[in-house]
Amino acid sequence: MTTPPMIECCHVTKSYVRGDQEIPVLQNFNLSVPVGQFLAIMGPSGSGKTTILNLIAGLDRPTDGTIRAAGIEVSQQRETDLARWRARHVGFIFQFYNLIPVLTAAENVELPLLLTPLSKQERAKRVRAALELVGLGDRLHHYPRQLSGGQEQRVGIARAIVGDPTIFLADEPTGNLDRDAAESVMMLLRRLHQELHKTIVMVTHDPRAAEYAQDILHFDKGKEA
Amino acid sequence: MKLLWAYGVRNVWSRGRTTALTVMGMGLVSLIFLSVLMLGDGLTRALVDSGSQANVLLLRQGATTEISSGLYRNQTHIIRSLPGIASDTDGNPVALAESVVLISLTKTGGEAPVNVTVRGTQPMAFTLRPQVHVVEGRPWQPGAAEIVVGAQIASRFLPQGIGSPLRIGKRDWLVVGIMSADGTAFESEIWGDADLLMAAYGRESYSSMTLRLSNDAAFEPLNRLIADDPRLMLQMKRERDYYREKSVTLTTFIRVLGFTFTTIFSIGALLGGTMTMYGAVAARTREIGMLRALGFVPAHIFFVFLIESLTIGAAAGGLALAGGAALQTVTLSTMNFSTFAEVAFRLTLTPPSAAATLGFSLLISLLGGLPPAIRAAHIPVVTALQAPGR
Numbered sequence A: 001m002t003t004p005p006m007i008e009c010c011h012v013t014k015s016y017v018r019g020d021q022e023i024p025v026l027q028n029f030n031l032s033v034p035v036g037q038f039l040a041i042m043g044p045s046g047s048g049k050t051t052i053l054n055l056i057a058g059l060d061r062p063t064d065g066t067i068r069a070a071g072i073e074v075s076q077q078r079e080t081d082l083a084r085w086r087a088r089h090v091g092f093i094f095q096f097y098n099l100i101p102v103l104t105a106a107e108n109v110e111l112p113l114l115l116t117p118l119s120k121q122e123r124a125k126r127v128r129a130a131l132e133l134v135g136l137g138d139r140l141h142h143y144p145r146q147l148s149g150g151q152e153q154r155v156g157i158a159r160a161i162v163g164d165p166t167i168f169l170a171d172e173p174t175g176n177l178d179r180d181a182a183e184s185v186m187m188l189l190r191r192l193h194q195e196l197h198k199t200i201v202m203v204t205h206d207p208r209a210a211e212y213a214q215d216i217l218h219f220d221k222g223k224e225a
Numbered sequence B: 001m002k003l004l005w006a007y008g009v010r011n012v013w014s015r016g017r018t019t020a021l022t023v024m025g026m027g028l029v030s031l032i033f034l035s036v037l038m039l040g041d042g043l044t045r046a047l048v049d050s051g052s053q054a055n056v057l058l059l060r061q062g063a064t065t066e067i068s069s070g071l072y073r074n075q076t077h078i079i080r081s082l083p084g085i086a087s088d089t090d091g092n093p094v095a096l097a098e099s100v101v102l103i104s105l106t107k108t109g110g111e112a113p114v115n116v117t118v119r120g121t122q123p124m125a126f127t128l129r130p131q132v133h134v135v136e137g138r139p140w141q142p143g144a145a146e147i148v149v150g151a152q153i154a155s156r157f158l159p160q161g162i163g164s165p166l167r168i169g170k171r172d173w174l175v176v177g178i179m180s181a182d183g184t185a186f187e188s189e190i191w192g193d194a195d196l197l198m199a200a201y202g203r204e205s206y207s208s209m210t211l212r213l214s215n216d217a218a219f220e221p222l223n224r225l226i227a228d229d230p231r232l233m234l235q236m237k238r239e240r241d242y243y244r245e246k247s248v249t250l251t252t253f254i255r256v257l258g259f260t261f262t263t264i265f266s267i268g269a270l271l272g273g274t275m276t277m278y279g280a281v282a283a284r285t286r287e288i289g290m291l292r293a294l295g296f297v298p299a300h301i302f303f304v305f306l307i308e309s310l311t312i313g314a315a316a317g318g319l320a321l322a323g324g325a326a327l328q329t330v331t332l333s334t335m336n337f338s339t340f341a342e343v344a345f346r347l348t349l350t351p352p353s354a355a356a357t358l359g360f361s362l363l364i365s366l367l368g369g370l371p372p373a374i375r376a377a378h379i380p381v382v383t384a385l386q387a388p389g390r
Ligand SMILES: Nc1ncnc2c1ncn2[C@@H]1O[C@H](COP(=O)(O)OP(=O)(O)OP(=O)(O)O)[C@@H](O)[C@H]1O
Pocket: A016, A017, A018, A023, A025, A043, A044, A045, A046, A047, A048, A049, A050, A051, A052, B382, B383
């Protein structure tokens, strides 16, 4: 028996409506990501890479087609069920980190755990473990403005892994970082893949970052190039 | 959920200047609201609390104030002999016949003269009204042309205080004492000997009588005896009811006027809060998208922004209470429309008013915060994540 893929997009079409204009972004897009795969998606700006991540995470709905991820049919869920599923199964890593400036590193990382029934002590333990994993065990009580860009992104990764999700979705995680910082972030993602066997889909412009992935999908105008 | 509270509160704090302005605007409006309440409380205290529950007041039938009332000497003798009146240590009935006139005085440095109540009375008055004390000088001597003036009158009309002469009726009087009365209207009166005052005005009759009941149950039988006696033609009222009736017009007027202004201003404060919170939502749109991507639902987002708004409201309420505490030292005066006499009163901060003010500012911030919080909760995730900013 073969295990089903972790993520599967079948005949996905997505177009945005702006005013009376319809902007087609994806046309008959198909994708299959096996469990434990580290996939990089590359492509020019505006080709629809972010759109794919949003669709997989259920942040947006496809115009047509079906998307299955981590055991559910994403495109058919109700909003509240999707939110609960996302909290449990999806870890997001953003280009601009999206840390909350008024919260400390530890508090930022704790955010996703607020949606779980974990006790305060249990949450604190997990937050510490996640920050130690990204090498920031000594920065728990620092605010984002007291951290470098690379450190901020590592806090972002800690926030993504603290809930132990099944899928990681990273949108240009190194897009805002210098070479050294980008490298340490990519090493972390590789560890998530190799040691923890997580499924990762990463969108990137950076060929050096893409080299860390197992597989690269080149992408243009909503079609595989 | 404590973290979400901290998040809301710290966001308010981090927007220092905008927040400070909003809090100040809302705080000032709350302070206006509180001042109206304090004014009402102060007036009630000055007017209603002048009366005691154990005392009753006798006026001529049809009279609504002591000024318009009259009692003949022989009527006071009949009253004194009635049952149901408390006795003092010497066995005399605690019953006090008084004569009340209004005189015109001009405030130190002021232009227009105002009416001041002069009460011709007897030493028994201090027994019937234990809140009144001579705080400076001494009481008047019965039979002497001496007066004791209320603290409010002394400070505003007689800056020289004890030793000042004052013309009342066809006679000159000497100020020999100053009395305080726990913030009640007696502080705005002048007291002297009843017989002398009546002589100075060529009067034969008193204005009113005040009695202390021997016990609370004595009210009804005594009331019936007085009402049924054709020689008397008097009405009996509890002292508190009398003062309450006198104050109703004035306190209602002040409250209506005050709350009208408060309502107008509070719309401004409400809109100020709304604008501030819309600003916060706009500045943090991407943050909202991130939270939604983590799995937070619209209700969480709504809650977070409402907390922020309520935090501003709570701070504004605190500011208003601090201002209110400071205002307690202020003394105001106004003319009581029912008696045409000047009353001075102190703004009074009571726990119910404090609670009402906090409730008021929280309500403003709640109403003002609702539209932005609703908008925040309904921004589509994808749009929110694409928003510029931090
Ligand atoms: N909310 C939206 N409304 C309308 N059009 C949109 C919206 N989001 C994206 N688009 C359009 O869809 C297309 C694909 O956008 P998307 O963000 O997926 O591209 P991308 O590959 O991630 O680009 P980049 O590399 O610049 O991030 C673009 O042409 C964009 O203008």
